[in-house]
Structures are given as C-alpha cells and as structure tokens.
Amino acid sequence: MxxxxxxxxxxxxxxxxxxxxxxxxxxxxxxxxxxxxxxxxxxxxxxxxxxxxxxxxxxxxxxxxxxxxxxxGFIDTHIHASQHSYAGTGMDKPLMEWLDAYTFPVERQFAHLPTAEVHSLYRRAVRRTLRNGTTTAVYFATADRQASEALADVCAEEGQRAFVGKISMDRHCPPGYCETTEKSLEETARFIESFRQRPSIVQPVVTPRFIPTCSDELLAGLGALVREHGCHVQSHMSESIDEMQFVEAIHQLKDDHHKHNPYPPCPTDAEIFDRHGLLTDRCIMAHAIYLSEGDVERLRARGTAIAHCPLSNFYFAGGLLPVRSLLRSGVRVGLGTDVAGGYSPSMINAMQHAVTASRALSIQQHHERHRLAGVKPWEPFPAGSSDTTSPALDWVNALYLATRGGAEALNMGKQLxxxxxxxxxxxxxxxxxxxxxxxxxxxxxxxxxxxxxxxxxxxxxxxxxxxxxxxxxxRRDRPAQADCKARARDSNSVSWRADNRSAHRQMGA
Amino acid sequence: MxxxxxxxxxxxxxxxxxxxxxxxxxxxxxxxxxxxxxxxxxxxxxxxxxxxxxxxxxxxxxxxxxxxxxxxGFIDTHIHASQHSYAGTGMDKPLMEWLDAYTFPVERQFAHLPTAEVHSLYRRAVRRTLRNGTTTAVYFATADRQASEALADVCAEEGQRAFVGKISMDRHCPPGYCETTEKSLEETARFIESFRQRPSIVQPVVTPRFIPTCSDELLAGLGALVREHGCHVQSHMSESIDEMQFVEAIHQLKDDHHKHNPYPPCPTDAEIFDRHGLLTDRCIMAHAIYLSEGDVERLRARGTAIAHCPLSNFYFAGGLLPVRSLLRSGVRVGLGTDVAGGYSPSMINAMQHAVTASRALSIQQHHERHRLAGVKPWEPFPAGSSDTTSPALDWVNALYLATRGGAEALNMGKQLxxxxxxxxxxxxxxxxxxxxxxxxxxxxxxxxxxxxxxxxxxxxxxxxxxxxxxxxxxRRDRPAQADCKARARDSNSVSWRADNRSAHRQMGA
The missing domain is CATH 2.30.40.10 (Urease, subunit C, domain 1)
Known part of the structure; x- marks a missing residue:
C-alpha cells in the first residue's frame, strides 16, 4: 500500500x-x-x-x-437509448401495439437523420443517465449500424461505461424497418469490429430484439458471432401477455403440418435462445416475467441473468417478477429502467419501483392464498397451513440490484x-x-x-x-430555490407593475 | 364581463x-x-x-x-404534517408496529417542543408541499391542540388552503401520548373555536385517528361537535390487515359476554363511524382498502369520500384500492400522499403511484381469473367467460383524482x-x-x-x-446544472490542485 x-x-x-x-x-x-x-x-x-x-x-x-x-455507480442493465426522446409519453397500449405506434417509427428514423442529430439525441440520453448516477448502461440502440456506432462514440466521449447493441431483426417488422438475415449478420459483425477503435469502457453487445422479430437463421448467426467474439448478449424474454401469444402463434403456424395435434407444443423464448447458443453467462434478458420452471433452470445452468424492469413491467408485462424466488434459484438479477417502456431514466426511480412491484407481488400472493383457503385477507389461516408469501424487497435490496446485482448480472462482479x-x-x-x-x-x-x-x-x-x-x-451552479409565501404578496405586486416581459422572467427564473 | x-x-x-x-x-x-x-x-x-x-x-x-x-392546484386529501421530518425513512414494519416505532414517538414530542420549533417543523412541511404544487392539503397534525393550532397558523401565513386536524384519541395509545375522552373533546372544541381568528382558507377538520384508538364515547362526542360546527371530518378506515385484526380483537373483547357465540359479529370501521354521525358528505376517510359491499353503499349514501393513498398502500395496506369500481358505485375518491406512510410529499409522485397501483390491481385480477379458469395468463379464456378486469387508471385519470377528484371529495367541487x-x-x-x-x-x-x-x-x-x-x-434563481464530461477530466485536474476546501466547494456547488 x-x-x-x-x-x-x-x-x-x-x-x-x-x-x-x-x-x-x-x-x-x-x-x-x-x-x-x-x-x-x-x-x-x-x-x-x-x-x-x-x-x-x-x-x-x-x-x-x-x-x-x-x-x-448505478448499473442500468436495460435501457433503449433511441427511445429517450419520447420517454414519459405514450404509455397507453399493450406491448405489441406500443411498438408499432411509438417505438418502430422513432427507431426507424435513426437511419435517416443527419449524423449530428443522431449524436445529439444519444448525447441527451447518455448525459441524462450519467447525471442520475448511471455509471454503466446496457443499451439498445436501433437496427441501423452507423447510428448505433454513434451511440458507442457518444458513450466513449461522455465517459459512461456502456454495452451498446445494434438491434438485429429480420421478420415481423414494420415497413421500412426490417433487415434481411444476411445484412443483419453482416452489419452486426461490422458493428462489433468497430469497437476495436474505442476505449474498453464501451463494449458491443449482440442484440436480437426479441423472438417475434428474429428468424432461427438470424439467431443461429448471432450465436456464431457471440462464440467468435465472446460478446455479451441481450434481448427481451417472455415479457408480456401479447408477446407470449405472438410467439405461440408464429410457432403454431410454423408447425402447421402437425395436423394431428391442434396445439403443437410451443418452445419458450428461453428454449429458442438456448437452441442457438445465445444463453451464455454474459447474457442479460430483459423482463422474463413468464418463465417456466424449465426456463428458470436453464437460465441458472447457463449463468444467464435477468434485467428486472419494474416500472415498465407495471405497464406492459401484465405480471410481476418474483425477484427473491429467482435469486434463490440461483438466477442473477440486475435492475433496468427500460426507457421508454419505463418512463424514467433514473435508477433511483427504478429502485423505488422495484420495491413497490415486489410489494404488489406479495399482496397478490397473500390474497390468492387467502381466497383459496376461503378466509378473508386479514383472517388467520386454517391450522396447518403456512404462509409461503415471499418477503418483499426493501430499499437496501433494491440498492443491491441497482449496483452489485447489475455487476453480477453482467458477469463483472469482480470489477464493478x-x-x-x-x-x-x-x-x-x-x-x-x-x-x-x-x-x-x-x-x-x-x-x-x-x-x-x-x-x-x-x-x-x-x-x-x-x-x-x-x-x-x-454539478455546477447553485440549486434553484422556491420562495414560498411570506413576502410573496408584496413582491408579486411589484412584478405585476413591471412590464410583462420582465414579470415573466422573474416568475420563470 | x-x-x-x-x-x-x-x-x-x-x-x-x-x-x-x-x-x-x-x-x-x-x-x-x-x-x-x-x-x-x-x-x-x-x-x-x-x-x-x-x-x-x-x-x-x-x-x-x-x-x-x-x-x-393539487389537492392532497391525506397528509400527516407532523410526520414530514422522517418521511423517506422507516418503511420496514406493518402499520400497527410502524405507529409504535416511528409515528407515536415523533408526534408525542410536539406537545413538548418550543413553539418556534413546532412552527419550523410545520413550515417545512407546508412549504415543501406548496412548492410541489399542493394548493389544498388535508392535514393530520398531532393530538396536541396548541401545536395543531400552530400548523393552522403556518398554513395561513404560507398561504396554503388547508384543512387542519387536531388528532383525537383516548385508548390503546402509547404511554405519554393519550388523551382522556373528556379532554380530547374539550380540546377539539377549543381547537375549532380558534379558527374564528384565521382566514377562511384554513379550516378545522374533526380528526379521530382511527377506530383502534377511539372509544365509542369519544366518537359520539366528536359526532356532536361535527353537527354543531358543520366541520369536515377525516380519519383512517379499514386500512390494513393488522388494523382489521385489531378492530376485530377489541370488538370481540367488548362483546365477551356473548359466550354462546365464539365469534360475535364485528362491526366494520364504516359502521362504527356511521353509528356516531361521523360519515357525512364533508368527510374523507383515508385508505378504505377492506370495505364490505355494505360499507361501499354506506359511504355512497352518506356522500363520504375516500382519500386514496397509493404509495402508502403498497407498504401498509396489503391490498389495492379498486378506484374505478368505487367511482362507478358513486363513491367520491381523492388522492393523498399520506406522508410519512407514503414517503413522498409530492402529488406528482402520488399520481404516478395511483397508476402503478391500479395496474398492479389489474394484474392481480387478471391472474386470479386465469388461475380460476385453469388457463395460463396469456391464454384465451374458455368460451363464454368474459373479462371483468377493470381498466387501469392512466395519468389523465390520476390528474383528475389529484385535482377535481379531491375537490369533489371535499364537497367543494363548485369552488376548487x-x-x-x-x-x-x-x-x-x-x-x-x-x-x-x-x-x-x-x-x-x-x-x-x-x-x-x-x-x-x-x-x-x-x-x-x-x-x-x-x-x-x-421559483427564483437559475436551476442547478450538471456539467457532464467533455472537459471534465481537465477541470477536475484543476480542482485537485486547489486546496481541498475549495475543491469540495466546486464539487458541491
């Protein structure tokens, strides 16, 4: 020393x-x-x-x-930098409609905007999160390689540790925002190569958007890139009711020749990712609300982590992530803001919602158990039954998820x-x-x-x-302060008597 | 015009x-x-x-x-001004233990603090809420009359419209923080009288704490004061699992002579308040999570409103308020922060939690329905069943609750x-x-x-x-800004070379 x-x-x-x-x-x-x-x-x-x-x-x-x-510093394990501009608006639709209405139109533009504007948009997102204490962010950019490289450049310039993903998607995408399988793989490879020119705090992350928009061929190719480059991987998994329905529908279409079985078994998101080598110990899957027991065991065995996005889950998941139970099963969990599915870029906000979501889950479990037992929620259980409700997360647990939990999820528990x-x-x-x-x-x-x-x-x-x-x-400057009452009536009278422009300036200042 | x-x-x-x-x-x-x-x-x-x-x-x-x-302006229909000092801490216990551990010790002190300190504590609470846009607050103070009058004075001085309640409680209270029935009624009457000296934006509100701490005699006396003075009323009602258990326990003790019936029927909080004339159309009851159908009809018939405190409910209620269903039943609902049971004094925060709580309720209803039907959450229902899940509240609905809903709850829908x-x-x-x-x-x-x-x-x-x-x-002054990266390394080096004190000042400034 x-x-x-x-x-x-x-x-x-x-x-x-x-x-x-x-x-x-x-x-x-x-x-x-x-x-x-x-x-x-x-x-x-x-x-x-x-x-x-x-x-x-x-x-x-x-x-x-x-x-x-x-x-x-906070580690935001799931955030869409490209969606920052509309964060705080458009929270009114189920996931698959939300993507069509808000996300795809905004993301598609990144391929057509002037470079300076792309930089400016991403810089706002990066600075906003830095200012809120996010020292590491795991970003989705868009499907456009060059714009995604711009995000990586901005992170390097602004000094934020980041995993940046160019999104890969080759089917069920809207007009004008879809890659061919071949181009998606080529561009992803070029994207990864580009990181040789950047400082090590910025790393590429292979980013299939989610199962609905990725063909098996694309996933297989991305799996090969992951093996070749040793990259991190990120995607969304078993996120929402409509996403689960969509995956079932496309897999049932595919297996349509199984005429003897009207409901052919549908592989889960986890099974599909795993089939293509995408579940690794440097992989973070966002949401993961609807995991089967087999999925949980698969994630544990592969060392794959979950990015828990509590605010976004309130809106889109239709379910609540059992964080304690997953951690007990040996699955690592980090915290994510999921901007703009979560409206706030602040990890403090994500921590607060991790606690309320967990308390909502305890409430749900408590009420289900009592209803099954035929007793009112405040009545004692029949003798012999025991309370299996998980204790809810508190703010200390949430702080862990936002810092050390995220580091573990990234398999960087020895560095961050x-x-x-x-x-x-x-x-x-x-x-x-x-x-x-x-x-x-x-x-x-x-x-x-x-x-x-x-x-x-x-x-x-x-x-x-x-x-x-x-x-x-x-921080620089002094904080703005509010001058609450007392002499307000007097000082107010003065400003009414000043010209309007300066009165406005006094109010707004 | x-x-x-x-x-x-x-x-x-x-x-x-x-x-x-x-x-x-x-x-x-x-x-x-x-x-x-x-x-x-x-x-x-x-x-x-x-x-x-x-x-x-x-x-x-x-x-x-x-x-x-x-x-x-926002109307906070339920907030404990006396608890503002510890808001944001101590969220780790069920309600009845929380009151003993945090609330009662703090509230009790108000009778013994120097007047200037009481004013200062209350002024911080009032200014904090004003600054967050709360133009009307419905306050609990403490059981001490003089300190509660100080809160009313502060509201008048700071220019916040307020309903201020001196808390009444005469049993099951901790040592050193309990009134006799007689004194509680006398002091409440004196408290009400004192408002003759204040501007009309500040009004008294008769405030039995909650059923566990109020004898029938006290409630009857408060009912008489309400009839005499035409005051507003506030209390907590059917708030949490442990409060429901406590009320059942004390009523079963009381009816102990019913030896032939091991479980004598327990009146609900609503029935008890109503019995004493405390459910009026100028009455706001906080929480009201565990209402019977009869209770809902009683509130509707009396014109009594509910102060919905979503953040606090996540922590203490063990249940989620069905706001839409209550409104459909004709019960008026306002929004409350419930500081310090809710940690935030901001009604914007309360609005956000009104939405997430409502979405959590929809999730709970959806999952219960699907489990009963024996289908997975994302699977379609068996033919013939229909979805009875209430649509969740959105931000527009929350803004209504925070403004016009609160005005209606106060029976002041023609003024506020x-x-x-x-x-x-x-x-x-x-x-x-x-x-x-x-x-x-x-x-x-x-x-x-x-x-x-x-x-x-x-x-x-x-x-x-x-x-x-x-x-x-x-507002006055310019907002504080964050200087994110770019020249940060350089400017930082400069501050390292300055003396420590000024380096700190630069960082903190």
Missing part, C-alpha cells in the same frame, strides 16, 4: 451492498484510485494517515465533507458494483447539503440519509459521478 | 380535467382573477382582446410564455379543482423551459408536454403556485 501509480485519494464514508440483504457503511475510509481507473487500495483512513497527508500535500486528496458519501480493492472506480458522490429537494433534519444517521436519498432523492443530490476513475459528470 | 374588481388577468393555456376521462386543453385563454381570489371570468383571449389590452396597460396582465401553462368562472384561483404554473430535469424535444404537443411533466416532472418545473388568487410560492 503506497503512493505509486495513484492518481488521487478519497477520504470519507462509503455505503454499499456486498450482498442483497447487507448494507455496509464504511466510515472515514481512504480509497486510492490508480491512474488506470482502478481502486488500488481501500482501508480505514486512520491506518494510512501518513499516506493521506502526503497526497493532501500534493493536492491529490478529495476529503468528503460531513454531508457527503460515496456509493458505487463495489468500491473495494481491485474494482474499477465507478462511483457516485451524494451530498445531503445540496439539491434543496429533501428536508433533512440534521439528526439522521448516515443510513437514514441514504434511505431518504433512495426514497426522495434525484439528480439534484448527486455532486459528482466518476467512471473508471475519471469525472464524467458534476 | 368587465374590468371592475379584477386584480389581474392571465392569458395562456389551461390544462384541466372536468371529468375523470376528460383532459381539456384550453389554448390562448384569458382568465380574470378578482381581488377576492375568485375567477371572475374565463374565455378565449381573442374574444376579450380589448379588456386584455386594458389590463396590460395597467401592468395587470400575466401573459404566459410558450413553454408555460396552468393547471388547477377547475380553473373556471366562479372557482377560486388555486393554480400551478408549469414551465417546460425550466428545471433542466426533463429532455423536451421541442416538438411535443401541449398534451405531451403535460404528460411528460406528470411522469418525469417535479417541483423544478413549477414556476409559480397561487392560492386564492395570491402567489404562495415561486
């Missing part, structure tokens, strides 16, 4: 989740970040006071103030998701003295401060975001 | 919900606010261009800019919840050009702007809040 190769040292508190039920708060901890972006060492500050002082003398010490602390020796320095600096959006009493413990931030906080409370040891985003 | 008695005229767009499924967008509308705080007239601006110009000449015109529009002639001018000025928290493309329709704000917005997007024609809260 020495000073060589160290870029800077941070001294302060660190809050993180080594495991799902364990919130570790390391007070007055010193953490050294190497010039390569990794954490060289981390230990109690009093054990290394000489080294800390030496770095302070060289102007390479960041001593956190009393209201500040670090957490690992913790602030510890050997890990990359991907971190968020929280500050309870800024933002003006939460009323702190000043008597909260560090744990309670963190709890308030995870429930009530937003980007206003984030002072700085580092990725790979470098600052990617930091 | 003329200029006499008019304080100012606003010209711009108005978005509001005259009924639950109806979003009305009135473009380029002129609205005149009288010196008494009411809306004197409202009509298309081109129809009154002369009058508008005349007011402009007198400096009494507020012409909204292109990015601005008005909605009616719309920006129209004869209504009070309680309004929120939204501005899509401020806040820096949402990426607008610039091509959104007004409806889409509103939709984005209701999904992604927060207090940063609120430029001004009026109550009764007067400004209660307005």
């Amino acid at each position: 020495n000073g060589s190769g160290i870029d800077f040292v941070v001294v302060g508190d660190i809050c993180q989740t080594p495991s799902i039920d364990d919130l570790a708060i390391l007070t007055n901890t010193a953490l050294a970040v190497g010039s390569d972006g990794s954490i060289v060492w981390q230990c109690p500050a009093e054990d290394v006071s000489d080294i800390v002082e030496a770095h302070a003398a060289q102007g390479r010490l960041q001593r956190l103030s009393k209201g500040q602390f670090l957490t690992p 998701g913790l602030l510890a020796e050997g890990y990359r320095f991907d971190a968020v600096l929280w500050d309870v003295t800024i933002g003006d959006n939460i009323d702190f009493t000043g008597s909260e413990s560090r744990r309670e401060q963190l709890e308030k931030l995870m429930h009530l906080g937003d980007d206003r409370n984030i002072a700085c975001v580092w990725v790979d040891g470098q600052v990617s985003c930091r | 003329n200029g006499s008695g008019i304080d100012f005229v606003v010209v711009g767009d108005i978005c509001q919900t005259p009924s639950i499924d109806d979003l009305a967008i009135l473009t380029n509308t002129a609205l005149a606010v009288g010196s008494d705080g009411s809306i004197v007239w409202q009509c298309p601006a081109e129809d009154v261009s002369d009058i508008v110009e005349a007011h402009a000449a007198q400096g009494r015109l507020q012409r909204l800019s292109k990015g601005q529009f008005l909605t009616p 919840g719309l920006l129209a002639e004869g209504y009070r001018f309680d309004a929120v000025l939204w501005d899509v050009t401020i806040g820096d928290n949402i990426d607008f493309t610039g091509s959104e329709s007004r409806r889409e702007q509103l939709e984005k704000l209701m999904h992604l917005g927060d207090d940063r997007n609120i430029a001004c809040v009026w109550v009764d024609g007067q400004v209660s809260c307005r």
